[in-house]
Amino acid sequence: MGANAYPAENSGRDTGSRLQPPHARLAEEAPHQCPPRETPASHPAADATPDADHDSSEAWDDGLIARRVTEATVAALAVERASAFEAPGRDPGSPPAPLAYDGPLRSRLDALRELVGLSRTRLDSRTLAGAGRVLDEAAARRRLSGRHTVVAIAGATGSGKSQLFNTLAGVAISETGVRRPTTAAPIACSWSDGAAGLIDRLGIPGRQRRRPLQSPEAEAQLRGLVLVDLPDHDSAAVQHREQVDRILKLVDAVIWVVDPEKYADAVLHERYLRPMAGHAEVMFVVLxxxxxxxxxxxxxxxxxxxRLLDEDGIALGEYGEPGATVLALSALTGQGIGELREALGQFVAERGAPARRVAADMDAAAAELRPVYANGRRTGLSEQAREEFATRLAESVGATAAGEAAERAWLRNANRACGTPWLRLWRWYQDRGEPHTGRLPVRAQADEEATARQRVEQAVRTVSERASAGLPAPWAQAVREAAARGSQGLSEALDALAERSGLPSGRLPRPGWWPAAVLVQASMTLLQVVGGLWLVGQIVGVMAPNLGVPVLLMLCGIVGGPLVEWGCRMAARGPARRYGQDAERQLREAAANCGRARVLDPVAAELLRYQEVREQYGRVVRTGAGAGAGVGAGVG
Incomplete structure (x- = not known):
C-alpha cells in the first residue's frame, strides 16, 4: 500500500469514523514532500541454495520481485547467517527449542483446564468455547519454537501497512499501490530459520513466505522475528476480513498501523482495539x-x-509501565523507523510475547466467564435454613401430634395399671370395640395427605430458593434441579416413615415406682373385698355382728383406690411428657434425615461443586489471590 496513494473518491471524508480527526484536513492539504520510493527490483535471497541450518519444511518463494545474485554472494550470506543465527553448541539441523511457560502461567492454565473439566456437565459448550480455544492454542504454541516471536502488521485500507512491512524487511515483499485492497493474502517474513511450524500454524502457504534483506545489523537486531503482513481489516472482500480475524487470534503480537485520516475509525476501535484492550502488552500502535x-x-x-486508546481501555506503555507502544513514523520517508526497529528488537529479544499473549487470552476468557462463576456474595445453606426445612418436614409427618399421642398412650397405660379394678373394667368395656395396636395413628384422610404433600413441596421449594440465591444462573439452575430430583417420592417416603416410627408394639417402659403403686392399689382393692365379705358374713349370720370394722375397711379401700390412682396420674405426667417428647424427637430426626439424604445432600453437592469451580476460577484470573472469597462455607 503506498503511503501517498489514495483514491480520489475517499479524499476528505471517512464514512466509518466515529469522530472527525482534528487534523484530517491538514493531512489532505499538506503536500507530499517526498516522491514515491522506487520499488526495489529484486530480493537478495532469491534463488539461494538451501543453507545447512534451513528447515526443509519451509518453502520460501520470492516470486517475481526477487533479484538474482551471484553464487559468491549466496555462499557468503549462507556462512554469515549460519554464524549469526546458530546458538553456541547448537546442532544446526536440530529442531528449534519449544516454548516454555513459567510457573504462574502453567498454574493458571492447569486451573483453567480443571475449571473447564468441572463445568462441562453444568455449562453449555458455547459458554466454554472461548476457554477451550485458549487451552488449545496455548498447547499448540507451546509445542513450537520459543526462539521466535510472531508479529502481525494490521491496518485499514490505505494506512500504509504494506509499505511499513517492506521498509522493515528492507525489500519490497508485499505489493503496494493504489488498487484497493492491495494485500489479498497474508505474507510472512522471518529473520531467522526454524519458524516453519509457526508459519504453518497461521496457514500461510510456502509461496507467501519471504526473507528480509540480509544485513548483519538488521538480523542481529530483529533475530527471532516473524513478521506477517495481513490483508486490510476493512476490506470489501469478506474472505480478507476472515483471514485477519483468524490470524489475529494466533500471532504473539500485533502492530496496528493507522493514518492521520482514519486513526479514529469506528470499525478499528469497536471491532478490534476495544475488545483487545487486555492485550496491550503485546500491541504496537503506529501512526x-x-x-x-x-x-x-x-x-x-x-x-x-x-486519548482514543485510553478511552478504549488500552494501557499505554509509558514511564516504564507495561502497556501498548505508541509511535509516530513515516514508512515513506523513514522517519521513526529506527525507533520502531529498536522497540521491536527489544520486544523480540525478551522472548516473553508468546507467554504474555496466552496470559492476555486467559484474562479475556476469564472476563467472559465471570458471569457464570463470580457472584460477589456468600452462597450456601445457613443453619437456620436447614432447621426450617427439617421443621417443615416434621410438620408434614405430624411429629408434634405423634408426640402428644405417645404421651397420651403412656398416661393411658399408667391409668390402666394403677387404676381401680372397677374403673379399669369400665374402660375395658368402652375400649373393647376399638383396635389396640399400640402404634401411632396413621393419617388416612385425603385432605390431610394433600395438606402434608403441599407442605413437603413448599419446604423443598423454599430450601432450593435459598440455596440458589445469589448463584450464577447455570449453578442456580443445577441446585434447583438437584432439589427437584430429590423431592420426587419424598412425600411417600415420609408417610412410610411415619407409619414405621410409631409406639413399640410391646409393653411401654415403666418407672421404678410403678410396681409399688400397683401393689398399693391392689391392697386398696383387697380392703374393699375383705370388708365386703365381712359384711356379707354378718348378714347371713356366719360372723358375729360388728359393723364398724368392715365398714372402715371398705371405706379405706373405696377412698384409697381413687387416691392412689390420682397420685399415680400426677406422678406419671413427667415420664409421659418425656416419653412423648422422645417420640416426637425421633420422628423429627427421622424426617430430617430423610430430607437430608434426598434433598439437602444433593443440593450441598452442587454447592460444593460450585465452590470448587469458583476456587479454580480464582486461580485463573490474574488477581486470583482471594478471588475465591465470597463462597459460603455453609454448604454441608
Whole structure:
C-alpha cells in the first residue's frame, strides 16, 4: 500500500469514523514532500541454495520481485547467517527449542483446564468455547519454537501497512499501490530459520513466505522475528476480513498501523482495539504517514490517538509501565523507523510475547466467564435454613401430634395399671370395640395427605430458593434441579416413615415406682373385698355382728383406690411428657434425615461443586489471590 496513494473518491471524508480527526484536513492539504520510493527490483535471497541450518519444511518463494545474485554472494550470506543465527553448541539441523511457560502461567492454565473439566456437565459448550480455544492454542504454541516471536502488521485500507512491512524487511515483499485492497493474502517474513511450524500454524502457504534483506545489523537486531503482513481489516472482500480475524487470534503480537485520516475509525476501535484492550502488552500502535502533517500537527494527532486508546481501555506503555507502544513514523520517508526497529528488537529479544499473549487470552476468557462463576456474595445453606426445612418436614409427618399421642398412650397405660379394678373394667368395656395396636395413628384422610404433600413441596421449594440465591444462573439452575430430583417420592417416603416410627408394639417402659403403686392399689382393692365379705358374713349370720370394722375397711379401700390412682396420674405426667417428647424427637430426626439424604445432600453437592469451580476460577484470573472469597462455607 503506498503511503501517498489514495483514491480520489475517499479524499476528505471517512464514512466509518466515529469522530472527525482534528487534523484530517491538514493531512489532505499538506503536500507530499517526498516522491514515491522506487520499488526495489529484486530480493537478495532469491534463488539461494538451501543453507545447512534451513528447515526443509519451509518453502520460501520470492516470486517475481526477487533479484538474482551471484553464487559468491549466496555462499557468503549462507556462512554469515549460519554464524549469526546458530546458538553456541547448537546442532544446526536440530529442531528449534519449544516454548516454555513459567510457573504462574502453567498454574493458571492447569486451573483453567480443571475449571473447564468441572463445568462441562453444568455449562453449555458455547459458554466454554472461548476457554477451550485458549487451552488449545496455548498447547499448540507451546509445542513450537520459543526462539521466535510472531508479529502481525494490521491496518485499514490505505494506512500504509504494506509499505511499513517492506521498509522493515528492507525489500519490497508485499505489493503496494493504489488498487484497493492491495494485500489479498497474508505474507510472512522471518529473520531467522526454524519458524516453519509457526508459519504453518497461521496457514500461510510456502509461496507467501519471504526473507528480509540480509544485513548483519538488521538480523542481529530483529533475530527471532516473524513478521506477517495481513490483508486490510476493512476490506470489501469478506474472505480478507476472515483471514485477519483468524490470524489475529494466533500471532504473539500485533502492530496496528493507522493514518492521520482514519486513526479514529469506528470499525478499528469497536471491532478490534476495544475488545483487545487486555492485550496491550503485546500491541504496537503506529501512526503512519506523519510526513503528510505540517508543523506540530503530528504531535496533536498522536496525542488524540493516545486519548482514543485510553478511552478504549488500552494501557499505554509509558514511564516504564507495561502497556501498548505508541509511535509516530513515516514508512515513506523513514522517519521513526529506527525507533520502531529498536522497540521491536527489544520486544523480540525478551522472548516473553508468546507467554504474555496466552496470559492476555486467559484474562479475556476469564472476563467472559465471570458471569457464570463470580457472584460477589456468600452462597450456601445457613443453619437456620436447614432447621426450617427439617421443621417443615416434621410438620408434614405430624411429629408434634405423634408426640402428644405417645404421651397420651403412656398416661393411658399408667391409668390402666394403677387404676381401680372397677374403673379399669369400665374402660375395658368402652375400649373393647376399638383396635389396640399400640402404634401411632396413621393419617388416612385425603385432605390431610394433600395438606402434608403441599407442605413437603413448599419446604423443598423454599430450601432450593435459598440455596440458589445469589448463584450464577447455570449453578442456580443445577441446585434447583438437584432439589427437584430429590423431592420426587419424598412425600411417600415420609408417610412410610411415619407409619414405621410409631409406639413399640410391646409393653411401654415403666418407672421404678410403678410396681409399688400397683401393689398399693391392689391392697386398696383387697380392703374393699375383705370388708365386703365381712359384711356379707354378718348378714347371713356366719360372723358375729360388728359393723364398724368392715365398714372402715371398705371405706379405706373405696377412698384409697381413687387416691392412689390420682397420685399415680400426677406422678406419671413427667415420664409421659418425656416419653412423648422422645417420640416426637425421633420422628423429627427421622424426617430430617430423610430430607437430608434426598434433598439437602444433593443440593450441598452442587454447592460444593460450585465452590470448587469458583476456587479454580480464582486461580485463573490474574488477581486470583482471594478471588475465591465470597463462597459460603455453609454448604454441608
Amino acid at each position: 503512519n504517514q506523519v510526513d503528510r502533517l505540517p508543523g506540530e500537527a503530528a504531535d496533536q494527532v498522536l496525542d488524540d490517538l493516545r
